[in-house]
Every structure is written in C-alpha cells, then in structure tokens.
Amino acid sequence: MNNNTIKKLKPESIWNHFADLNSVPRPSKKEEKVIKFIKDFGASLHLETIEDICGNVVIKKPATPGYENRKKVVLQSHLDMVCQKNNDVDFDFETQGIQMTYEGDWVHALGTTLGADNGIGVAAIMSVLSSKDIEHPAIEALFTIDEETGLTGALELSKDILSGDILLNLDTEEDDEIDIGCAGGIDVTAKANYEEKEINKNSKTYQINLSGLHGGHSGMEIHKGLGNSNKLLNRFLYDFLKFNIQLISVDGGGLRNAIPREASAIFSISSEFESKLQEQFNHLYSEIKSEFSSIDSNLTIHLSQIDHVEKGLSIEDSKKFISSLQAAPNGVFRMSPDIEGLVEASNNIARVKLEKGKAEIQCLTRSSVESSKMWVATSLEAALQLGGMKVELTGSYPGWKPNPSSEILKLAESIYEKKYGEKPSVQACHAGLECGIIGEKYPSMDMISFGPTIKGAHSPKERVSISSVQKFWDFLLEILKNITVK
Structure with a gap:
C-alpha cells in the first residue's frame, strides 16, 4: 500500500493534503522544506501569503459571500512533527517522506511517527483554504514552526501579524474533547x-x-x-x-x-x-x-x-x-x-x-x-x-488559563450537542498547546482547541482514526458556518 491509497479515504480533501504534506520532510527546527511547501501552496491559490521573521506562515482568505460581517477566524496548526522510529527501521526524517498505510479505522506509518500531530490540522486548514464551496468568515491561516521542541514559532510570533477575533487551534487528540486550557513548560x-x-x-x-x-x-x-x-x-x-x-x-x-x-x-x-x-x-x-x-x-x-x-x-x-x-x-x-x-x-x-x-x-x-x-x-x-x-x-x-465563559466555546458546545446528541468533554490538557503563548500576545482573542482522535503521538505507534477525521472535519465546517457577527 502506498500513500496514493491514503488519498482515497474520506474526506478526500484532507487526506490528499495530508499525503502531500507527509511527502515533505519536516523535523522540528529543520522546517525549511515545509515552509516553502506551504508558501507555494498559498501562492498557488493566489492568496496573500506572509512569512514572518522566524518562519511562521500566515495565509489570508477573504470571507465567502454573505459572511463579510462575521468575526474573523484564525485557523492554527504547527508544521513540524516529532521524529521517532524503531531501531530496526532505516529512515532519514530529513530527506524522506513518511510512508503510510491503514488497517481498519486507523492510518499509521511504517515504523516511524505518522505526523498526524499536527499534520491533520494543517491538512484541514489547507482544505478550507483551497475550497470553493465552504461557507466561512474571513480566515487567517497561521502555520507555526518548532512547536514540538520549544514552541519557538508561537514565542516569536509578531504581535501585529494577526487581526482575527477567534482562534481555532486544531491540535487536540480526542474527537469528543474541546480544550480550553493547557500546561506551560x-x-x-x-x-x-x-x-x-x-x-x-x-x-x-x-x-x-x-x-x-x-x-x-x-x-x-x-x-x-x-x-x-x-x-x-x-x-x-x-x-x-x-x-x-x-x-x-x-x-x-x-x-x-x-x-x-x-x-x-x-x-x-x-x-x-x-x-x-x-x-x-x-x-x-x-x-x-x-x-x-x-x-x-x-x-x-x-x-x-x-x-x-x-x-x-x-x-x-x-x-x-x-x-x-x-x-x-x-x-x-x-x-x-x-x-x-x-x-x-x-x-x-x-x-x-x-x-x-x-x-x-x-x-x-x-x-x-x-x-x-x-x-x-x-x-x-x-x-x-x-x-x-x-x-x-x-x-x-506559559500555560493557557481556561475561560469557561468563552463565546466560541459556547457555540462549539451547542453545535457538538446538536450534531452528536451528547455534550462534548470540555477539558484543560497537560500538553503544551500554543494557545497560551498566542493568547499572551493577543489577549482579546477568544480561543478553543479541538481535533481528531490520535493515539500514540510522539512514538512509532502513532495512528489517527479515519472516522474521527471525518467527524472533526464536519465539526470544523459547522463552526465556521455559524461564527457570529462582529
């Protein structure tokens, strides 16, 4: 099975972008190739694309007709991945793309980390940016670097590169969770x-x-x-x-x-x-x-x-x-x-x-x-x-202090309960999400984090649920469709 087989999974847009992303080496602190990849992607769509001084990339997409008066949304994921492999696997993360396969409901790599953390989030944002029929407000897509080994991209992010009102961080690893807080380190x-x-x-x-x-x-x-x-x-x-x-x-x-x-x-x-x-x-x-x-x-x-x-x-x-x-x-x-x-x-x-x-x-x-x-x-x-x-x-x-009164949280909870017939698990997690750092730079920005179900992150046993990616995608689209007016 090769990566082209992965591209046939549903939703095809995400899996196609994920397979393309996973063909590009992207170890933490060595993201030159993936930075060029995402900048070229933005340019191919004729969207405004900015690289800041440390390598973060922002791609801006205008609102679809009828959504011009909605709050602007920052969609955020990190470009780098953890590079771990089994001792008996001959693989060079700096020159080779990830080889993927799937069994049942799970996509995994062949003896290495998969890069679903945070590659599925990146692929979802790429899918929104490349879409022609998704309803959404104005989008600022923020792709940060070096999240896994120091959160350098978030720490060095300029305080004037973003103007969004809401941030959706797509880096959580249970599809029934909405995160509103995280640990510092x-x-x-x-x-x-x-x-x-x-x-x-x-x-x-x-x-x-x-x-x-x-x-x-x-x-x-x-x-x-x-x-x-x-x-x-x-x-x-x-x-x-x-x-x-x-x-x-x-x-x-x-x-x-x-x-x-x-x-x-x-x-x-x-x-x-x-x-x-x-x-x-x-x-x-x-x-x-x-x-x-x-x-x-x-x-x-x-x-x-x-x-x-x-x-x-x-x-x-x-x-x-x-x-x-x-x-x-x-x-x-x-x-x-x-x-x-x-x-x-x-x-x-x-x-x-x-x-x-x-x-x-x-x-x-x-x-x-x-x-x-x-x-x-x-x-x-x-x-x-x-x-x-x-x-x-x-x-x-710093960590990210929970805000249980968040407006975007209330919207996401309401959508989740209507779509799935149960309440989501609202959590603070022990991982080091970038939200706390970005929130210090943009204190008025309302934010939540969510994502598909990923198991074994940071190990060669990393895998992502196919059905969960579909659920995550549907949830994201519904949130974008229902963002409130300014």
Whole structure:
C-alpha cells in the first residue's frame, strides 16, 4: 500500500493534503522544506501569503459571500512533527517522506511517527483554504514552526501579524474533547564533565540494553504510568552500586516531549561479584516485568559481557551520577486539586547521555500552574546538583488559563450537542498547546482547541482514526458556518 491509497479515504480533501504534506520532510527546527511547501501552496491559490521573521506562515482568505460581517477566524496548526522510529527501521526524517498505510479505522506509518500531530490540522486548514464551496468568515491561516521542541514559532510570533477575533487551534487528540486550557513548560538540562579513571584490571565489562517500551507523548500520556527507559535502566544501575561498579557510558531516550522507549549502559564490575550480578539482575528484571506487564508487556532487558574497556568513571563519581538520577522526579508530580483528572505538574526525564566522562540529562517539566512548574524544576535541579552537575532552566513558556465563559466555546458546545446528541468533554490538557503563548500576545482573542482522535503521538505507534477525521472535519465546517457577527 502506498500513500496514493491514503488519498482515497474520506474526506478526500484532507487526506490528499495530508499525503502531500507527509511527502515533505519536516523535523522540528529543520522546517525549511515545509515552509516553502506551504508558501507555494498559498501562492498557488493566489492568496496573500506572509512569512514572518522566524518562519511562521500566515495565509489570508477573504470571507465567502454573505459572511463579510462575521468575526474573523484564525485557523492554527504547527508544521513540524516529532521524529521517532524503531531501531530496526532505516529512515532519514530529513530527506524522506513518511510512508503510510491503514488497517481498519486507523492510518499509521511504517515504523516511524505518522505526523498526524499536527499534520491533520494543517491538512484541514489547507482544505478550507483551497475550497470553493465552504461557507466561512474571513480566515487567517497561521502555520507555526518548532512547536514540538520549544514552541519557538508561537514565542516569536509578531504581535501585529494577526487581526482575527477567534482562534481555532486544531491540535487536540480526542474527537469528543474541546480544550480550553493547557500546561506551560520549562526545559531542565544538567551537564557534567567527570574525570575518567583506569578500570580495575581484575574486572569484567558488561552492557545492559532495555527496549520494547510503549513510549508516547510526555504530556498527554504521562498519567498512564508508562515505563521510562532512562529511569528503569537506572534502577538496575542503582541496584548494582553495591558491587562498586564503574560506569562507562549511558545512552537513553531522545526528544524531550517523548517518553523514552530504549536505553543502554556499559559498566565494569570486579570479577568477584559476577555471580551475584547475574542473580541480582534476574531478580530485578522479574520484578520490573511484573510491574509493567499490563502496560508495557513487550519490555525486554538484556545483560551481556563485552570486551574489556579501559576507562570509565570512578566508583565515587559513578555513585554520584546514578544516585542523583535515581532521586530525580519523573512522571506525575501533582494532580490538579481544582479540575478532576487533570495532571497539574509532571516531569519527563527524556534523554540521558554519558560518553567519555561527558554527561548530559535533558528533561521537560510541565505544569498548568506556574508556581508548581518551578517547584518541579527546582526539585530536579537539587537532585541533579547532588551528582555534581550544572543545571540550566531554559525555554520557559506559559500555560493557557481556561475561560469557561468563552463565546466560541459556547457555540462549539451547542453545535457538538446538536450534531452528536451528547455534550462534548470540555477539558484543560497537560500538553503544551500554543494557545497560551498566542493568547499572551493577543489577549482579546477568544480561543478553543479541538481535533481528531490520535493515539500514540510522539512514538512509532502513532495512528489517527479515519472516522474521527471525518467527524472533526464536519465539526470544523459547522463552526465556521455559524461564527457570529462582529
């Protein structure tokens, strides 16, 4: 099955635009090709197309006849995508387009992330812009860059590039939800240079590899208790400290906004402890497999002896590094006391790298409350400083404060209930939507977020429901048709 088959799905306009979009490489921070793609698209429609100083693109379309006196709508999605693949997949996100297929009601990619987050939103906006028969008010289509690794596009968006009254962010991942709030975030990065020492001659070198975890979105799926490869691997290393191991290298995880799925480490151990090492490994492996049997059943962990390595961290520095990582908080930190079921604050230990004495740990801390965001960040800072690491807090961005009295929310709720015979779930989410940042720049803009059902975002298991895309499209068109007068 090739991507042309995807183009035959309904609604054809969205799937055609999505397939065209997915033929263009668009990793975060490397969006040059997709920026050109969307600018060329706007130009092909003879619509006013603007690229701002950081690479965001705005395409403006006049109102259809009879809708000139309606409030102007900003349709907004981000161009970049999370780039994750399975280890056995040979794929270059910078040069290749995503290969797609579908099974039943689900479209997915072949061993990589799909890019439905936020490509379906982009494709829906393209469908509105290219339509000749959809009724709508004046449209400003805002395509932002680098949402996934820093929200750079939203943060650097000019305060005078938009004039819309209402913003519809198309980046939510459950088709029965309307989001009116989200978490803010901050990057926590720890670095250290440890002096390498000679490995004891009377020692053996071992490698431990952990793989098969589910992974996922570090905001939307953090409450599920999914395994974090960096933390699980470190449980073994911490347990092995009793054997005076010398840590040689660690390599785990990837992007800050993805729950890490794989990790490995190399360490040395005195020959006298070899039999106890295997016994301890087996015991802990059994415990962890049992703990995660219902949510990460494909977890596998291998311990094997490898060729002798000559240098690594001292026993003391190994203990510092491993102990500080063991103490660092990961996962849900606090649930909201005000909104039932909402994660207020969390942290994802996303990337751990140690090579030739140089160590780096990358985390993404999220919270819908600024004070608790900094509470988690400074808790991390304190734990990692105990390992002799220098910690930086960067890239802070605000959350989006819910407005239950929003006019566009009331309209969307009314339409949803009439179309589907039930009330939508009005939510604040734990992901980092761009609405909070855009709302700071345009405080009078009324906004909501919604989208189709997407599962496994930020992992190679990402998939989008075909029937849900149709539902999302119908809902969007009905909202545009019923936007109120100015």
